[in-house]
Amino acid sequence: MSTPITIFDTTLRDGTQGEGISLTAEDKVKIALKLDALGVHYIEGGNPGSNSKDIEFFNRIRDLNLHAKLTAFGSTRRKNSICEQDINLKHLIESGAKAATLVGKSWDFHVHTALQTTLEENLAMIYESLAYVNQNGMEALFDAEHFFDGYKANPDYALAALAKARDAGSKWIVLCDTNGGTLPGEIHEIVSRVTSLIDTPIGIHTHNDCELAVANSLAAITAGARQVQGTINGYGERCGNANLASIIPNLQLKMGYHCVSDEQLKSLTNVARYVSEIANVHLPVNQPYVGNAAFAHKGGIHVSAIMKDSKTYEHISPELVGNKQRVLVSELAGQSNIVSKAQELGLDIGTDGLKSRNVIERVKELEHQGYQFEGADASLELLLRDAYGSTKEVFTVDSFKIIVEKNGASLVTEAIMKITVGDEQVYTVAEGNGPVNALDNALRKALIQFYPGIRDIHLTDYKVRVLNEKDATAAKVRVLIESTDFNDTWSTVGVSSNVIEASWEALVDSIRYALLAMDKEDSTSKSPRESLGLINH
Known part of the structure; x- marks a missing residue:
């Protein structure tokens, strides 16, 4: 004993x-x-x-x-x-x-x-x-x-x-x-x-x-x-x-x-992340055993090996401590990374490998533009589902306009939006404490009548990084948005020389990820990931 x-x-x-x-x-x-x-x-x-x-x-x-x-x-x-x-x-x-x-x-x-x-x-x-x-x-x-x-x-x-x-x-x-x-x-x-x-x-x-x-x-x-x-x-x-x-x-x-006990040990990752959230202290992604990157694999050779046997590059099974294996996709990825990620999502990758090679080239092209998918899991998933023919458009944004008005001591931001959901076109107006917040409020206001479950989705983090500082205010920026529905958390990315456009791209990806394939009848009874078929039961 x-x-x-x-x-x-x-x-x-x-x-x-x-x-x-x-x-x-x-x-x-x-x-x-x-x-x-x-x-x-x-x-x-x-x-x-x-x-x-x-x-x-x-x-x-x-x-x-x-x-x-x-x-x-x-x-x-x-x-x-x-x-x-x-x-x-x-x-x-x-x-x-x-x-x-x-x-x-x-x-x-x-x-x-x-x-x-x-x-x-x-x-x-x-x-x-x-x-x-x-x-x-x-x-x-x-x-x-x-x-x-x-x-x-x-x-x-x-x-x-x-x-x-x-x-x-x-x-x-x-x-x-x-x-x-x-x-x-x-x-x-x-x-x-x-x-x-x-x-x-x-x-x-x-x-x-x-x-x-x-x-x-x-x-x-x-x-x-x-x-x-x-x-x-x-x-x-x-x-x-x-x-x-x-x-x-x-x-x-x-x-x-x-x-x-072994069962209690399986809750270790959850406990570590829970305490991190309550303490409001960022958990290092590379923290051993419980960090988000503790069992993440990026190099193509590594991914090819773990697909054969995870022991090749993992010292324990991540499930023993309640963590999970992750395959990262970036400009350094090989075809094994794409195949592994697609299989994880249950996508039909075909047999000739052409789609996977095309996806790799697309990822490399986007990351050269400034995108980073390691920290934007939902945007990567949407990219893969689009590439392998596993998505449908749940809404289309026809146009939007942002008005910023300085009125005395206050600054008022208003977003006017026109979107199409199915055969219906919806006009909506919403205010916010800034352009991104106003856009977020307007989009939700337009969609909530079709997808009531959207009321449980909210943004938990918003990060902006300047990619080429020498261009000053004309510099290209990368925006990362983190969202949650209380059951799950996901991240999306947008890149543009216009911070509002980059934010909008990440915001639309976040909503699209959450609502994709969500049926009107069960939108209030399932979490977005369940409706998307992204949770394995």
């Missing part, structure tokens, strides 16, 4: 210390429920005595019956005081959390410089605080702050701090590489010694200042640590914490440990 590893998530506490990350109490509740479904064993919710937001979170989460142990964070008592009078410890006990993580100093330099107290008083603070938490019915965990720096400076004192935590009844002793400057070899050597001297289970908490947090966490596990702390997507102060979205699959799929 695989050795179990306890997963301790501190996204809601340490993760929120990352620059640009601010979670509301509602955000934290949503993320906690996702983490609980993922199967993590501890969820550190924050410091219940530090701010009203964390207090609200603990009040709301306590009645939700998490499977994970809700954990409150705090520090050892203040110097030269008693636990019963420490307001921080009082808030921990009143939080309703089942466990409490207390951070304490294990580096003599910090005791003298940061706490400005004696080494003996610091040891008393550790022992008395952990014992007090235990006596009040909470499971105690000790975070030995700056342990590795402390061990290298004064190993006897660092180990003495751990011994005090053990004697006080701490269930876990967690070794923290707080400055993130320790190397994997050092981590392995030091953790090996600690596990040989301390019989309390050991955890590891690393930071990523040397791009080694994941490697250091794995090194600690191989040296005998049995709990690993980290955050989803590696969020955290400075360069971040150890990334659980990489640690969990590495431990389970590569190293033979058990962290979560």
